[in-house]
Amino acid sequence: MTVTADVTETLRTLRAQVSALHAELTRYELVVWTAGNVSARVPGHDLMVIKPSGVSYDDLTPENMVLCDLDGEVKEGDLAPSSDTAAQAYVYRHLPHVGGVVHTHSTYATAWASRAEPIPCVLTMMADEFGGEIPVGPFALIGDDSIGRGIVETLRGSRSPAVLMQNHGVFTIGKDARAAVKAAVMCEDVARTVHVARQLGEPVPIPEQQVTSLFDRYQNVYGQ
Amino acid sequence: MTVTADVTETLRTLRAQVSALHAELTRYELVVWTAGNVSARVPGHDLMVIKPSGVSYDDLTPENMVLCDLDGEVKEGDLAPSSDTAAQAYVYRHLPHVGGVVHTHSTYATAWASRAEPIPCVLTMMADEFGGEIPVGPFALIGDDSIGRGIVETLRGSRSPAVLMQNHGVFTIGKDARAAVKAAVMCEDVARTVHVARQLGEPVPIPEQQVTSLFDRYQNVYGQ
Amino acid sequence: MTVTADVTETLRTLRAQVSALHAELTRYELVVWTAGNVSARVPGHDLMVIKPSGVSYDDLTPENMVLCDLDGEVKEGDLAPSSDTAAQAYVYRHLPHVGGVVHTHSTYATAWASRAEPIPCVLTMMADEFGGEIPVGPFALIGDDSIGRGIVETLRGSRSPAVLMQNHGVFTIGKDARAAVKAAVMCEDVARTVHVARQLGEPVPIPEQQVTSLFDRYQNVYGQ
Amino acid sequence: MTVTADVTETLRTLRAQVSALHAELTRYELVVWTAGNVSARVPGHDLMVIKPSGVSYDDLTPENMVLCDLDGEVKEGDLAPSSDTAAQAYVYRHLPHVGGVVHTHSTYATAWASRAEPIPCVLTMMADEFGGEIPVGPFALIGDDSIGRGIVETLRGSRSPAVLMQNHGVFTIGKDARAAVKAAVMCEDVARTVHVARQLGEPVPIPEQQVTSLFDRYQNVYGQ
Numbered sequence: 014m015t016v017t018a019d020v021t022e023t024l025r026t027l028r029a030q031v032s033a034l035h036a037e038l039t040r041y042e043l044v045v046w047t048a049g050n051v052s053a054r055v056p057g058h059d060l061m062v063i064k065p066s067g068v069s070y071d072d073l074t075p076e077n078m079v080l081c082d083l084d085g086e087v088k089e090g091d092l093a094p095s096s097d098t099a100a101q102a103y104v105y106r107h108l109p110h111v112g113g114v115v116h117t118h119s120t121y122a123t124a125w126a127s128r129a130e131p132i133p134c135v136l137t138m139m140a141d142e143f144g145g146e147i148p149v150g151p152f153a154l155i156g157d158d159s160i161g162r163g164i165v166e167t168l169r170g171s172r173s174p175a176v177l178m179q180n181h182g183v184f185t186i187g188k189d190a191r192a193a194v195k196a197a198v199m200c201e202d203v204a205r206t207v208h209v210a211r212q213l214g215e216p217v218p219i220p221e222q223q224v225t226s227l228f229d230r231y232q233n234v235y236g237q
Numbered sequence: 238m239t240v241t242a243d244v245t246e247t248l249r250t251l252r253a254q255v256s257a258l259h260a261e262l263t264r265y266e267l268v269v270w271t272a273g274n275v276s277a278r279v280p281g282h283d284l285m286v287i288k289p290s291g292v293s294y295d296d297l298t299p300e301n302m303v304l305c306d307l308d309g310e311v312k313e314g315d316l317a318p319s320s321d322t323a324a325q326a327y328v329y330r331h332l333p334h335v336g337g338v339v340h341t342h343s344t345y346a347t348a349w350a351s352r353a354e355p356i357p358c359v360l361t362m363m364a365d366e367f368g369g370e371i372p373v374g375p376f377a378l379i380g381d382d383s384i385g386r387g388i389v390e391t392l393r394g395s396r397s398p399a400v401l402m403q404n405h406g407v408f409t410i411g412k413d414a415r416a417a418v419k420a421a422v423m424c425e426d427v428a429r430t431v432h433v434a435r436q437l438g439e440p441v442p443i444p445e446q447q448v449t450s451l452f453d454r455y456q457n458v459y460g461q
Numbered sequence: 462m463t464v465t466a467d468v469t470e471t472l473r474t475l476r477a478q479v480s481a482l483h484a485e486l487t488r489y490e491l492v493v494w495t496a497g498n499v500s501a502r503v504p505g506h507d508l509m510v511i512k513p514s515g516v517s518y519d520d521l522t523p524e525n526m527v528l529c530d531l532d533g534e535v536k537e538g539d540l541a542p543s544s545d546t547a548a549q550a551y552v553y554r555h556l557p558h559v560g561g562v563v564h565t566h567s568t569y570a571t572a573w574a575s576r577a578e579p580i581p582c583v584l585t586m587m588a589d590e591f592g593g594e595i596p597v598g599p600f601a602l603i604g605d606d607s608i609g610r611g612i613v614e615t616l617r618g619s620r621s622p623a624v625l626m627q628n629h630g631v632f633t634i635g636k637d638a639r640a641a642v643k644a645a646v647m648c649e650d651v652a653r654t655v656h657v658a659r660q661l662g663e664p665v666p667i668p669e670q671q672v673t674s675l676f677d678r679y680q681n682v683y684g685q
Numbered sequence: 686m687t688v689t690a691d692v693t694e695t696l697r698t699l700r701a702q703v704s705a706l707h708a709e710l711t712r713y714e715l716v717v718w719t720a721g722n723v724s725a726r727v728p729g730h731d732l733m734v735i736k737p738s739g740v741s742y743d744d745l746t747p748e749n750m751v752l753c754d755l756d757g758e759v760k761e762g763d764l765a766p767s768s769d770t771a772a773q774a775y776v777y778r779h780l781p782h783v784g785g786v787v788h789t790h791s792t793y794a795t796a797w798a799s800r801a802e803p804i805p806c807v808l809t810m811m812a813d814e815f816g817g818e819i820p821v822g823p824f825a826l827i828g829d830d831s832i833g834r835g836i837v838e839t840l841r842g843s844r845s846p847a848v849l850m851q852n853h854g855v856f857t858i859g860k861d862a863r864a865a866v867k868a869a870v871m872c873e874d875v876a877r878t879v880h881v882a883r884q885l886g887e888p889v890p891i892p893e894q895q896v897t898s899l900f901d902r903y904q905n906v907y908g909q
Contacts, residue, residue, distance in 0.1 A: 041269060045489060045650045046643055067684025096683055118586050124658035127583050129665050135351050137405045138342050180667055181585045195270055202269045210348035211661055213435055217353050219404055235320055236291025359799050361853045362790050419718055426717045434796035437883055441801050443852055447826060460739025461764055493874045494867055515908025544907055566810050572882035575807050577889050628891055629809045659885055
């Protein structure tokens with residue numbers, strides 16, 4: 014592929030960002046060995062930057078990130094892309110507002126996923142970030158569009174940027190890769206807290222109207 | 238605002254302390270991403286120093302801490318202050334002995350909070366630091382004085398420097414910011430230990446008289 | 462022993478690899494103090510490289526790794542080899558495709574082992590790496606071939622590279638030491654996730670045919 | 686006190702060891718803030734070296750360790766010694782084979798302690814290090830010899846180097862400070878593993894004869 018001049022600088026930045034963001038997955042212990050990845054859409058192009066498959070987090074560099082088109086075909090890079098590339102490409106093709114996707118098998122979220130049980134919204138922090146429960150997507154085998162379709166169909170019916178894929182793990186989305194990583198970090202945090210809460214009884218529900226009120230404020234007011 | 242000369246050095250010290258104390262929140266894994274904060278009263282002035290909103294812990298510096306008055310209005314700083322500023326300002330206005338406030342969503346304490354269940358005092362370390370159970374405050378939405386009022390009313394009826402706000406998280410107070418951070422660290426530690434204890438049975442209660450005896454000794458004798 | 466010239470370079474490499482791989486055991490908190498070890502077969506020779514007994518992970522170097530024959534007799538090294546040497550030598554003698562062995566008492570896997578309960582395959586990541594449940598081997602005392610024989614007999618009837626030895630801990634195998642370490646890391650990860658899942662209900666089973674499909678793809682397609 | 690010349694070098698070494706060993710308590714997360722300590726007997730003298738009270742682990746140095754006699758009186762040092770000094774001095778006075786004592790409130794061990802429930806010996810690693818169950822000592826208030834007496838009376842009837850003091854935490858002993866730290870690390874590790882095992886069923890018991898066999902081998906053969 015010949016990359017036009019105007020995208021060269023964008024690509025350099027995205028490669029550095031995607032590579033560096035994997036350090037948040039290890040910092041928060043969302044991944045072991047090589048089992049999780051971050052990708053970013055190249056804005057204005059049918060392209061994405063993603064982790065190479067089976068490479069240790071310690072060995073990631075901007076240069077070994079893989080550039081693919083949105084059919085998952087490699088456009089730049091010597092390494093095979095993540096085995097989740099097809100699923101993430103599907104998400105970018107069908108959800109145009111999504112600029113970043115993250116996949117992990119983080120412990121507590123994956124435990125809920127293995128029971129096919131959504132995480133109920135019983136924390137103000139969950140209302141803020143997820144706007145309600147974190148939903149469960151279908152069981153789907155790798156190898157065709159089943160996982161991507163499951164992610165997209167589940168997230169379209171939800172305010173949540175995270176979906177628990179049954180028996181599998183978590184996919185999160187965001188306006189950019191950093192936002193998707195944040196959603197992955199928050200997803201595991203609330204999955205763990207609600208799990209711990211449920212071990213000794215039932216959390217108090219938060220009325221739907223107050224969930225919405227918290228979600229609206231957080232999405233519009235929080236941060237700089 | 239024109240800060241008078243005599244407060245300049247105090248402010249420099251407090252900015253450095255408040256910034257640095259956030260490292261204890263990450264060290265003990267009481268917070269993820271940007272979801273927790275420390276503040277300190279400026280002694281002798283109706284002012285407080287607090288974390289900026291939505292800024293990563295790695296990026297905190299003495300310079301980007303925000304100086305607010307006790308109505309939560311920014312007096313110095315280019316960044317918006319923590320979204321918990323109003324609640325913490327309320328605490329400083331109504332509890333004059335408080336010099337520091339900390340807010341976290343630490344996992345085990347927040348799990349108790351989501352069940353609206355106080356943590357029973359079944360550890361000598363809890364008697365030492367908290368003087369009894371750690372109480373639960375009301376469910377309260379962000380945006381007015383509800384959270385601050387809930388904190389103050391709950392803590393006024395307790396020896397505990399920590400309150401579990403229902404469905405939300407923990408607020409702790411102390412004579413200074415370091416003492417409030419210590420209370421936040423100890424609160425999560427005892428929340429976890431008592432949770433674990435309860436998973437396999439009932440902890441042995443400690444008689445009230447001995448709780449008081451431990452509390453009095455620890456507050457007066459422990460340390461240098 | 463006189464080591465022939467052609468094996469000198471191989472040994473240097475293996476000593477460095479085996480020493481360094483112990484850092485993965487501590488990174489993922491699979492071991493405490495000195496309670497776990499890695500070994501590697503010397504390809505083409507009846508020799509193995511293994512951790513010295515009772516030495517802290519901080520103090521491991523390529524030079525203090527111990528070279529033993531496959532009866533567990535020391536061939537090079539001033540220190541006594543791991544007390545698990547006999548068990549691991551037995552594995553190398555009876556499973557010629559094995560190039561690396563790891564032993565840990567990692568928390569969650571050992572908890573399953575103490576109940577003599579195999580870990581059911583309810584995660585796609587488990588199907589990928591283990592091809593089904595992680596089986597339990599017999600209770601066996603240290604001091605003769607009981608442990609080695611228990612490992613070999615259990616793994617011969619399974620696709621899993623990990624075995625939970627009853628009341629004891631985990632042994633994993635791989636084509637080389639790095640693969641065995643990966644299996645140990647993944648074993649603890651799935652042991653923890655399935656434990657957490659089971660605490661609040663029953664995970665959804667994955668049909669056997671789909672377990673096999675996932676296993677075949679992962680063993681043949683994943684990575685570079 | 687005038688310290689005789691021959692003990693000067695011993696003291697220098699012990700101060701460095703005791704100070705450094707606290708890093709193992711934080712490494713294995715057995716302690717938070719300042720809530721745990723290590724001491725060592727000065728061999729051949731009625732003296733002990735112990736952590737100062739309420740000082741952060743980051744701030745410990747060989748120089749600020751406190752030298753006390755075995756009545757707990759300070760002999761060298763500008764800081765007050767640990768509030769556990771009296772209990773540890775009692776142990777040194779009554780158990781002449783003990784060269785090191787450690788105290789922590791590590792989470793899982795303290796959870797068993799709060800239920801006054803001994804940890805059953807269902808792991809080979811427990812048989813190795815503890816020779817049977819880890820026993821529970823009485824509830825005792827700080828301030829007189831109650832804690833020390835409870836530790837000594839409980840450990841005299843046991844092969845275990847660790848005792849769970851009811852509602853309080855763990856005390857461990859060893860031939861030197863390093864051995865006592867090892868026992869504290871192992872105690873928390875087995876407390877956690879047996880807790881996790883018990884959450885989903887009953888661990889398989891290990892027959893008493895085999896516990897003894899494992900204990901005898903480990904105490905006499907393991908390590909260098």
